[in-house]
Amino acid sequence: MADDIFKKLIAHSKEYGFVFQSSEIYDGLGAVYDYGQNGVELKNNIKKYWRDSMVKLHENVVGLDSAIFMHPTIWKASGHVDAFNDPLIDNKDSKKRYRADVLIEDALAKIEAKMDKEVTKAKKRFGDSFDEAQFRETNPRVLANQEKWNALHKRFSDALNNNDLNELKQIIIDQEVACPVSGSKNWTDVRQFNLMFSTEMGSTAEGANTIYLRPETAQGIFVNYLNVQKTGRLKLPFGIAQIGKAFRNEIVARQFIFRMREFEQMEMQFFVKPGTELDWFDKWRETRMSWHRALGFGDENYRFHEHEKLAHYANAAVDVEYKFPFGFKEVEGIHSRTDFDLNQHQEFSGKKIQYFDPELGKSYVPYVVETSIGVDRMFLQVMAASYCEEEVTSSNGKVDTRVVLKLPTPLAPIKLAVMPLVKKDGLPEKAREIIGDLKFDFNCAYDEKDSIGKRYRRMDALGTPFCVTVDHQTLEDNTVTIRHRDTMEQERVAIEALGGIVENATNFKALYAKLK
Numbered sequence: 001m002a003d004d005i006f007k008k009l010i011a012h013s014k015e016y017g018f019v020f021q022s023s024e025i026y027d028g029l030g031a032v033y034d035y036g037q038n039g040v041e042l043k044n045n046i047k048k049y050w051r052d053s054m055v056k057l058h059e060n061v062v063g064l065d066s067a068i069f070m071h072p073t074i075w076k077a078s079g080h081v082d083a084f085n086d087p088l089i090d091n092k093d094s095k096k097r098y099r100a101d102v103l104i105e106d107a108l109a110k111i112e113a114k115m116d117k118e119v120t121k122a123k124k125r126f127g128d129s130f131d132e133a134q135f136r137e138t139n140p141r142v143l144a145n146q147e148k149w150n151a152l153h154k155r156f157s158d159a160l161n162n163n164d165l166n167e168l169k170q171i172i173i174d175q176e177v178a179c180p181v182s183g184s185k186n187w188t189d190v191r192q193f194n195l196m197f198s199t200e201m202g203s204t205a206e207g208a209n210t211i212y213l214r215p216e217t218a219q220g221i222f223v224n225y226l227n228v229q230k231t232g233r234l235k236l237p238f239g240i241a242q243i244g245k246a247f248r249n250e251i252v253a254r255q256f257i258f259r260m261r262e263f264e265q266m267e268m269q270f271f272v273k274p275g276t277e278l279d280w281f282d283k284w285r286e287t288r289m290s291w292h293r294a295l296g297f298g299d300e301n302y303r304f305h306e307h308e309k310l311a312h313y314a315n316a317a318v319d320v321e322y323k324f325p326f327g328f329k330e331v332e333g334i335h336s337r338t339d340f341d342l343n344q345h346q347e348f349s350g351k352k353i354q355y356f357d358p359e360l361g362k363s364y365v366p367y368v369v370e371t372s373i374g375v376d377r378m379f380l381q382v383m384a385a386s387y388c389e390e391e392v393t394s395s396n397g398k399v400d401t402r403v404v405l406k407l408p409t410p411l412a413p414i415k416l417a418v419m420p421l422v423k424k425d426g427l428p429e430k431a432r433e434i435i436g437d438l439k440f441d442f443n444c445a446y447d448e449k450d451s452i453g454k455r456y457r458r459m460d461a462l463g464t465p466f467c468v469t470v471d472h473q474t475l476e477d478n479t480v481t482i483r484h485r486d487t488m489e490q491e492r493v494a495i496e497a498l499g500g501i502v503e504n505a506t507n508f509k510a511l512y513a514k515l516k
Helices: 002-015 037-056 073-078 100-129 132-138 140-161 165-174 218-222 225-232 277-293 340-349 375-386 427-438 452-462 472-477 495-506 509-513
Strands: 019-021 033-035 061-063 085-090 097-099 191-194 198-201 209-212 238-247 262-272 302-306 316-324 327-338 355-357 362-364 367-374 387-393 399-405 416-420 444-446 466-470 479-484 490-494
Touching: 002 019, 002 375, 002 387, 033 037, 037 061, 037 238, 037 262, 037 375, 037 509, 073 218, 073 340, 085 100, 085 165, 097 100, 100 132, 100 140, 100 165, 100 327, 132 140, 140 165, 218 238, 218 262, 218 340, 218 367, 225 238, 225 262, 262 277, 262 375, 277 302, 277 316, 277 327, 277 367, 302 327, 316 375, 327 340, 327 375, 367 375, 375 387, 399 452, 416 427, 416 452, 427 444, 427 466, 427 472, 427 495, 452 466, 466 495, 472 479, 479 495, 490 495
Parallel strands: 061 238, 416 444, 416 466
Antiparallel strands: 019 033, 085 097, 085 191, 198 209, 238 262, 262 367, 302 316, 316 327, 327 367, 355 362, 387 399, 466 479, 479 490
């Protein structure tokens, strides 16, 4: 069922101009996608929600836009040249390559699914009196599966932390993990694969330098932090926020735009006094979860996931996970990066990049708390959470299915569609006049093709919050019919009231008011 929904979501994304396969007329390029006319609007609105909530709502957070190309020594200093690897395993029969850690995570998810199935059956049996927490603590089948999960989870975590590739393979064998393509359990050894794309910069091949497409945007912030601090006269704690492209040579890219080779990140690095980083880590952890939940997709669909293995730079890390159709997956990471990055850049560059603390009268290297969210994953999460199929009954009693994107109204690509009831009698001209008055405030659409019912359905599928119909009465009294996407209710309003109605429903203020 979940697979069916995900397939429908992918098809919907293409049909309605949200996401296209890159280079499609040349049979595409694996794990690379283009955003269509409606996708780019939704994506920009997501970025606005993030950036404004970071920069406008925090006096001590400012923006940055650093270059994709950076000095190659930056990636040596950051550890990416030596340690930015994925553990990969090949199936000898299908010749397909997989991430070993993802295969094991899928095995853990299957055990979780068994427990959830028991809970779902019990819910149906006991109804409103069902106590899920008590059931999970007492049911023998749930407890047995939980014990299996705990044992596998510990073994997996130990293997990751010890970088034990042989143990990762043994876990796959012991769990009888089969290749999804061939069904074969004939696996190669696990080995590491570096994810960075490299290229050359220089006028001649002999004089060219090997440089990298950045695998993350954070390093551009670290090497600029002192420039920003001094020119902005900022005092600790302060943050630098950035939205930008990053590139990873993902061998196992799958699940549509969830994991891509070219993607966009929204990252904020928060610089703090040493010793205060874990307090700030806890604060940002809650702040970021609040940002996700404010969208109204259900608190129960989010959870925190503690990292099995800390990155070489971190002393604390947690993911915000969302329940996609294919299970709980990461949409954002919050990390306490210590002073690792700044110390490394100080050592490799030979330049002091210390902060002078006027209160203490001394200089030191700050610690850093990071929040990092993938724009594309966030886009997919918003689409998955908003996609809805509903049965509706028409005035003649016919039952039909409508597909509607119940997007949070501030994020909707089109805020208002204006439709003349017929293509004559001056109605198109009046509709164009209304759009002319509102188009500088909202992204509006004009639609005169097909019956009014089909036009409503088309706008539902795009997630448009309001449809306005111009009819003959409009020419007499300057009123129109406005239809609300989620309820399908219609009301007669004055044309001069449209701007206020749309503004109140689609501005970001209501979202920001929910944030901690």
